Amino acid sequence: MADYSNELVGTSPAIESLRKLVDKIGRSPTRTVLIYGETGTGKGLVARMIHQVSSRAARDFVDINCAALPASLLESELFGHEKGAFTGAVDRKLGLVEAANQGTVFLDEIREMDLTLQAKLLTLLDTQQFRRVGAVKPVKVDVRFIAATNKVLLSEVTSGRFREDLYYRLQVVAVNLPALRNRGDDVLTLARHFIARFNRSYGRAVRGLAPETEDILQRYAWPGNVRELENLLERIFILEDENEILPRHLPDRILRSVAGTKDQPAQPVATDPTDYHAATEAFQRGLIGQAMSTAGGNPQEAARLLGLSRHALRHQMIKLGLLKA
Structure with a gap:
């Protein structure tokens, strides 16, 4: 079994607190967890860590992206279907929830789930029972559900795009992942971690970051968070031959973003300055x-x-x- 705790790299107070929280939640009996975080902050990684330290670790961890399928297909994927339930259902199919019995289901991008399916999920959370599509009798399961979103769900509730009762059912235990720009020197710690990994996988001997490159990476805002940093460094390994990562290896968008920001105050939100x-x-x-x-x-x-x-x-x-x- 892979040790996902090794992938939560960093020594910032925010990450140290997150490690303790993940361990506490994982070992608890709670059946619902909600993870908040910007794109690229590692919501899937944290979900796997919670599963790994839990009593369910020997069972399956099932990862479902709620935005990847239309509602009709997502329902069948989650709950399965009976033979003849719809055109093309030539055999009974067990759903992913049933496959994860005694394990963990990770519902990524939970906000994208259709409202009707949200109601069925709420019933499942409350009763630990569901019906396959086209079935009469319910199926009972013992599953922990971890949901994740990069949205402010309460605003989605207010706008009518997310069920209020499901929101409060999921919100029992919430985990907030810090953005990379708020993690201080973790940017450089992560960069060194990825460089070591890519040295192994690409058979390279890159020494690391030039001091000027370190300065730029620390000043950049990282809107794509850890995933953006990882992808950036892999791109450099693929395209560049030097044994040190230099500023000229960085994309123009990063260089433009940090140009002139050193020792300057933050600028206000762009708007009409006269208003x-x-x-x-x-x-x-x-x-x-x-x-x-x-x-x-x-x-x-x-x-x-x-x-x-x-x-x-x-x-x-x-x-x-x-x-x-």
């Missing part, structure tokens, strides 16, 4: 969005982070059009 109210509202939306993301969509925790009462935060979100009255 004070628009600029202020844009700034407030950004603050609230960041707080909600950090709080895993929990409005009470977001209000605490912002130094507001929950009522005041709700009023402000309605005012800014982030929440319906």
Whole structure:
């Protein structure tokens, strides 16, 4: 069995706290976990780590991307179907949930699940039972569900795109993954980790990063997070021959992004500089969005982070059009 804990690289306080949280959740009996994180932060890796330290580790870990299939096919993949349930169903098929009995099901991009299927998932979470498509009798299973999203689910609930009851059912235990830009020197630690890996897989002897390259990587915002860094370094291994990674090996978009940023204050959100109210509202939306993301969509925790009462935060979100009255 692969040891996925070795892939959670870093020594920042955020990562050290995450390791402890993953271990605590994995060893608990909880059947639902919700992972929040930007694209590329490692939600799938953390889900596998939770499974690996759990009592379910010897059983299957089933990974399902809810955005990869239309609702009708996703339901069949999850729950299976009986022979003759629909055109083309020539045999009974066991679903992935049934295959993962006593193990773990990872529902990536849970926000993309159809509302009707969300209702069926809620029933499964509450009863640990489901029906195959076209079946009459339910099937009972013992499964832990780990869901993941890069969306603020509470906003999706407000907009009607996600069921409120399912949100609160999944939100029992939430894990918030830090963005790479908030992990300090972990950028360089991860870079060295990937360089060592690619040296082995490509039969190379790249010494590492030039000091100027290190400076650029630390100043870059990494919108694609750890995955972006990994892909960048592999691209350099494929295309470049030097034994040290130099600034000229980096894409122009990264060089342009960090150009002139050293020792300069952060710039405000791009907007019409003459429109004070628009600029202020844009700034407030950004603050609230960041707080909600950090709080895993929990409005009470977001209000605490912002130094507001929950009522005041709700009023402000309605005012800014982030929440319906």
